[in-house]
Amino acid sequence: MVAIIKTGYSIHKVFYYNENKVKENVAECIGAGNYPIDVDKMGLTVKLNRFLKQLELNENVKRNSMHISINFDPSENHSKEKLMAIADTYMEKIGFGEQPYLVYQHHDSGHAHIHLVSINVQRDGTRIDMQNIGKNRSEPARKEIEELFGLVKAQANKNSTDFHLKPIISGKIQYGRSESKKAITNVLTQVLSSYKYASLPELNAVLKQYNVLADRGNEDSKMFKAKGLMYRILDDNGKPIGVPIKASLFYNKPTLKFLEEKFASNTTNEVSDIRRVKNAIDMAFFKAQISLTELVQLLEKDGINTVFRKNAEGLLYGITYVDHTTKCVFNGSTLGKQYSAKAIQERCEPISQAEQKMAGLNNRKLQEITFKTPNSQIIAALFGDDFQNNKYVGSDTIMRQLWDMLTQSEQTAAYLPYELRNKKKKRKGQSNNR
Incomplete structure (x- = not known):
């Protein structure tokens, strides 16, 4: 078992990422914690408003969302009941047992994994300290859960690479809009938030490692003049292949405006x-x-x-x-x-x-x-x-x-x-x- 924790400034972004996966039939919401009714009786508004109402108790907390993925060995295939039990136990052990949270099971990769969505503002308005949560709380919880549920244990060298971004092998992608979008989304989700880049060429230097290109078109094109942006898959020779996809069609809207804000905030002069x-x-x-x-x-x-x-x-x-x-x-x-x-x-x-x-x-x-x-x-x-x-x-x-x-x-x-x-x-x- 491998747990990956990411914090963010927008519960909307994390919530709709998972709900859009449900819409695409590659995920399902299998349970919830500290919600008033069962998850199968809740619509999008009820799910999201539970988070928003509690966040209103402390609007000074800016980095208020938490997105966790719990990944299992490819040999494991657990029932929804067991996955929920693992999720509930994990949240309790890292100090989020009383927080509202949603659990999604994703089916878009070769290994079983679930995503947990939550917030770090408590019912009394205080903020849960997230400093070193991975080392101090998540790692001990992971080891206990592996023993408790009889899971395949994570091995430092092997499992640490199993769930990181892998270079795209373009020949294995079935080109066409839906498959291309899924492949590009996988790259963008990890690159945009984790790398420090201050310009489009610098971003593309990273994306090209995974056969992806952020393309504005040539300077005389309508797209360039309108500040548009498309994402393309590249073949092994660095040539665009397949159908280009508008930036605005991705769930997190990685448009040129979005990237320019990232350029301004990223500092790589440490x-x-x-x-x-x-x-x-x-x-x-x-x-x-x-x-x-x-x-x-x-x-x-x-x-x-x-x-x-x-x-x-x-x-x-x-x-x-x-x-x-x-x-x-x-x-x-x-x-x-x-x-x-x-x-x-x-x-x-x-x-x-x-x-x-x-x-x-x-x-x-x-x-x-x-x-x-x-x-x-x-x-x-x-x-x-x-x-x-x-x-x-x-x-x-x-x-x-x-x-x-x-x-x-x-x-x-x-x-x-x-x-x-x-x-x-x-x-x-x-x-x-x-």
């Missing part, structure tokens, strides 16, 4: 987040004769995707870094001049076309690059002159320690794309007494 990406890039260049392909692969192993922007002639003019660990997106120039596309090209030299083909670039006109700055100078720039001596650069053990120190995240998150493909092997420590 020093620790910027430092993590910059250090990962610098450390990647310690290897002599590093190519563009190798740079991309090294950063990817550390949870950072590199997105290149090229003009019609195929010339590189921009680089965007997507850090899936901190959920931040940075243009190269945001990190500093030396990380921009122009500066990187000036710091590197091209190699032959034959070597490009051998590197697996599929005959694209991309130049492989060789880092020219000596390792000792990079060490000095990162750590000071005391580290400039080459003996530090020559020690594999110290270099690994520096890498781990520089690229560690100050936040905890799972970067799915790499983890799904390979498990990191632990490096055995070696003693080198001299």
